Amino acid sequence: MEYTMGFIIFAVIVALAFDFMNGFHDAANSIATIVSTRVLRPHWAVLWAAFFNFIAFLFFGLHVANTIGKGIVDPAVIDPVIAVSALIGAIGWDVITWYYGIPSSSSHALIGGLAGAVIAKVGGMGALKLGGLIKIGASIVLSPLLGLILAYIFMLIVSIICHRHQPRQVDRWFRRLQLVSASLYSLGHGGNDAQKTMGIIAVLLFSAGMLGTEFHVPLWIVLGCHGAMALGTLFGGWRIVRTMGMKITKLKPFGGFCAETGGAATLFLATGLGIPVSTTHTITGAIVGVGAVTKLSAIRWGVAGRIVWAWIFTIPASALMAAFSWWLIRFILRMAG
Numbered sequence: 001m002e003y004t005m006g007f008i009i010f011a012v013i014v015a016l017a018f019d020f021m022n023g024f025h026d027a028a029n030s031i032a033t034i035v036s037t038r039v040l041r042p043h044w045a046v047l048w049a050a051f052f053n054f055i056a057f058l059f060f061g062l063h064v065a066n067t068i069g070k071g072i073v074d075p076a077v078i079d080p081v082i083a084v085s086a087l088i089g090a091i092g093w094d095v096i097t098w099y100y101g102i103p104s105s106s107s108h109a110l111i112g113g114l115a116g117a118v119i120a121k122v123g124g125m126g127a128l129k130l131g132g133l134i135k136i137g138a139s140i141v142l143s144p145l146l147g148l149i150l151a152y153i154f155m156l157i158v159s160i161i162c163h164r165h166q167p168r169q170v171d172r173w174f175r176r177l178q179l180v181s182a183s184l185y186s187l188g189h190g191g192n193d194a195q196k197t198m199g200i201i202a203v204l205l206f207s208a209g210m211l212g213t214e215f216h217v218p219l220w221i222v223l224g225c226h227g228a229m230a231l232g233t234l235f236g237g238w239r240i241v242r243t244m245g246m247k248i249t250k251l252k253p254f255g256g257f258c259a260e261t262g263g264a265a266t267l268f269l270a271t272g273l274g275i276p277v278s279t280t281h282t283i284t285g286a287i288v289g290v291g292a293v294t295k296l297s298a299i300r301w302g303v304a305g306r307i308v309w310a311w312i313f314t315i316p317a318s319a320l321m322a323a324f325s326w327w328l329i330r331f332i333l334r335m336a337g
Helices: 005-037 042-058 063-069 082-097 106-122 130-162 167-206 220-235 238-246 253-272 279-294 301-334
Strands: none
Touching: 005 042, 005 082, 005 106, 005 167, 005 253, 042 167, 042 220, 063 106, 063 167, 063 238, 063 253, 063 301, 082 106, 082 301, 106 130, 106 279, 106 301, 130 167, 130 253, 130 279, 167 220, 167 253, 167 279, 238 253, 253 279
């Protein structure tokens, strides 16, 4: 089926809308700790996070975008209907989890949506790339685990260094240091998450013959995706901020610093290796790691359990919504033409 330029432009707009939703939904990842510790007021926190979300392209390559564009499904299978269907599935799941205040992964929703739309088109899993899916599957487990371990280690180190100092003095130090750790996490968030949509747009245009003979990500796509994500972050998903920053465990500034620093280190490593990880999973694991240093009873395991169930259902749920969207869009296009 031939697709008009108008439909391709529509697909790109939907992709940018997803990036906006990604920033809106995942604003909590960057600002929940800094808001809950009262280091910054909410409106200043989202401005801070949005700025570093946008400038993240200056610090990272495009390894994650290339993984999304070439490493999960066969690029020859991608067409505008698959792209739009995948994005609708991801946006739909993001809206549901945002409404209930559950921090799910926009990244894995997008990957699930892409897989679901492709399976609907080819009638099976033949177009999926096993190596890329294994990498994604491993990241689901390893990114929150690494965030937890690093945050736990940072908490132990900070506790040893500061145990002879007055709590008020420690609080004052780490209120300033949290500005640094929050900016680092926002850089990691923008650097990893914005690239996923870049990969979708680039492979869509490549499949339509609009990027020449070699797959690459043009600068306008990079700027557009970072801009859309930063704009979404400005609006903030406050329901999820409350869950991340206040319901999992009680955070103080030095705990927020350790969670953000551990999470940022995980994201920097994953982005450098081209692994599309979940920033939501990563910061949640880091927050649990901080809470575990004090005592395991400090963690509200009921809340953590609901978050884990959302993680489990994210990929299959978004895949089902994307597959249904693919069938519906194909039906509408056939009726129209």
